[in-house]
Amino acid sequence: MPSELxxxxxxxxxxxxxxxxxxxxxxxxxxxxxxxxxxxxxNMAIFPGSTIVLDDNPLSLASYIEEYGEV
Amino acid sequence: MGVSPDPVESAAHxxxxxxxxxxxxxxxxxxxxxxxxxxxxxxxxxxxxxxxAERKSTEFTILSQFVPKTYIIQVQMxxxxxxxxxxxxxxxxxxxxxxxxxxxxxxxxxxxxxxGITYQLLTHLSQLYRDPPEVTKRLTYFLGHAEDLVIxxxxxxxxxxxxxxxxxxxxxxxxxxxxxxxxxYAQGVxxxxxxxxxxxxxxxYVIERWREGVQIIAFIFSSELRGNISHWSDSLSxxxxxxxx
Numbered sequence: 100m101p102s103e104l105x106x107x108x109x110x111x112x113x114x115x116x117x118x119x120x121x122x123x124x125x126x127x128x129x130x131x132x133x134x135x136x137x138x139x140x141x142n143m144a145i146f147p148g149s150t151i152v153l154d155d156n157p158l159s160l161a162s163y164i165e166e167y168g169e170v
Numbered sequence: 171m172g173v174s175p176d177p178v179e180s181a182a183h184x185x186x187x188x189x190x191x192x193x194x195x196x197x198x199x200x201x202x203x204x205x206x207x208x209x210x211x212x213x214x215x216x217x218x219x220x221x222x223a224e225r226k227s228t229e230f231t232i233l234s235q236f237v238p239k240t241y242i243i244q245v246q247m248x249x250x251x252x253x254x255x256x257x258x259x260x261x262x263x264x265x266x267x268x269x270x271x272x273x274x275x276x277x278x279x280x281x282x283x284x285x286g287i288t289y290q291l292l293t294h295l296s297q298l299y300r301d302p303p304e305v306t307k308r309l310t311y312f313l314g315h316a317e318d319l320v321i322x323x324x325x326x327x328x329x330x331x332x333x334x335x336x337x338x339x340x341x342x343x344x345x346x347x348x349x350x351x352x353x354x355y356a357q358g359v360x361x362x363x364x365x366x367x368x369x370x371x372x373x374x375y376v377i378e379r380w381r382e383g384v385q386i387i388a389f390i391f392s393s394e395l396r397g398n399i400s401h402w403s404d405s406l407s408x409x410x411x412x413x414x415x
Contacts (some may be wrong), residue, residue, distance in 0.1 A: 108204050108211065134267050144218070145211035147204075155212055157250045158267045160221045162243055169225075170210065170218070 105140065112150055116140050122152050133162040146170040224249045229289055236292055236306045241313045244268065244276045248283025255284075278316050287320060287349055287387055288313070290380065294347070294389060298398045312345050319343055325355035329362040336367060336390060340375070346392040353385040360386050 109115065115123045121137045122129040128137040131154040144155040149167065153159045164170060204211065212218060224230050224246055237245050247268050254260040269277045282288055291312060295305045312319055318339055323332060332350070340348045352360035364377055367390070376391040 104200060105211070108201060111201050111205060134271060141213065143211065143213070147210050155214055155217050156267055157217050157221055157264055158243065158247055158271060160218050161224075161246045161250070164221060164225065165239075165243060165246075169222070 109140075112145070114152065131159050133159040220250060220253060221246070224253070233283075233289060233292060236302070236309050237288075237313070238306065238310050241279055241310070244272055244279040244313075245283045245288060248280040248288065251280060251284040275317050278320070279313050281322075282316055282320050282349075282351070285351060285353075285385065285387070286382070287351060290387060290389070291347075291349065295345075298395060308345050312347070315343065319345065319347065320349045320351060323350055323352040323356045323360050323363065325359060327356070327359050329359060329366050332359070332363045333366050333370065336363070337371070340390060340392045346394045348390045350388040350390070351385065357381075357384070357386045360388055364388055364390075 106116065109122070113124060114129065115126075117123050117128065120139045120141060122140060122143060129152045130136060131138050132151060134154060134156070136154065138152050138154050142155050144153040144160065145151065146153075146163070146167075147170065149163075151163065153163055227249065230246060230249060233245055234242060247264065251261060251264065254264070265277065268280050272279075279288070292305070292309055295308050295312075299305050299308060321332060321335060336348050336350075340346060350360050350363065352358075364379070367375060368377065374393055376396065378389045378391075380387045380389075
């Protein structure tokens with residue numbers, strides 16, 4: 100997916116990207132809810148039906164699936 | 171990807187649109203699909219494929235019927251560590267994340283699952299107790315005390331010290347089981363420990379060994395379980411496993 104499209108999609112979700120490539124919301128870095136660390140646009144995952152921004156590491160992905168079901 | 175201080179706004183104004191092969195209509199369609207919950211947003215599918223495959227595995231399917239929610243992610247991460255074990259670039263950051271999230275105890279649960287101990291323990295508990303709620307109760311206790319009940323033996327450990335640990339801990343543990351794990355040269359230390367334990371307290375413990383590749387896993391059951399064990403130990407002795415009374 101082209102970077103520009105990714106950024107447009109983020110904008111539709113009310114999200115942005117800061118100068119270091121981290122996802123932001125209202126100017127603040129968005130934290131992965133499972134590892135509580137900022138999410139970089141290069142490692143970002145958002146699943147259908149969700150606005151939760153995840154880091155695409157196995158722990159966060161498994162935790163998300165455990166909580167919300169298969170993606 | 172080059173990221174400007176305000177890349178979203180820049181892209182939204184079409185500053186770089188000419189450089190890509192995406193029509194406005196196609197972009198609008200994808201945005202619509204995404205907002206309608208039909209499109210996922212993930213760059214590298216390696217990890218999601220790994221997680222999905224594990225969840226479908228026989229081992230995880232069986233474990234998830236008995237492992238409580240509290241420990242299920244640690245267990246699944248153990249299976250992930252096993253799968254990616256040869257790729258240190260993936261193992262190191264995952265170990266770091268497990269430790270940060272669940273602490274040393276949580277990482278220990280992942281590690282014992284990685285080397286196959288959790289699954290073998292479940293097999294034993296199922297044979298010992300039969301009743302699923304009781305199996306879950308015992309497994310939960312064990313995972314909550316894995317730091318004490320699973321001893322990772324090192325090649326430099328003194329057998330005497332390990333034997334003392336076993337005797338003290340096995341009587342204090344509700345499950346009356348201690349597990350030893352040794353890999354590489356540590357296998358020899360595990361063998362010495364088991365010989366010494368059997369010599370110091372003949373008939374007091376039931377010991378069962380599994381060897382696989384360069385690792386050994388030994389289950390030590392205290393006398394409290396003797397009644398439960400006697401009916402199935404005979405069948406185990408016909409396998410590659412070694413059973414002592």
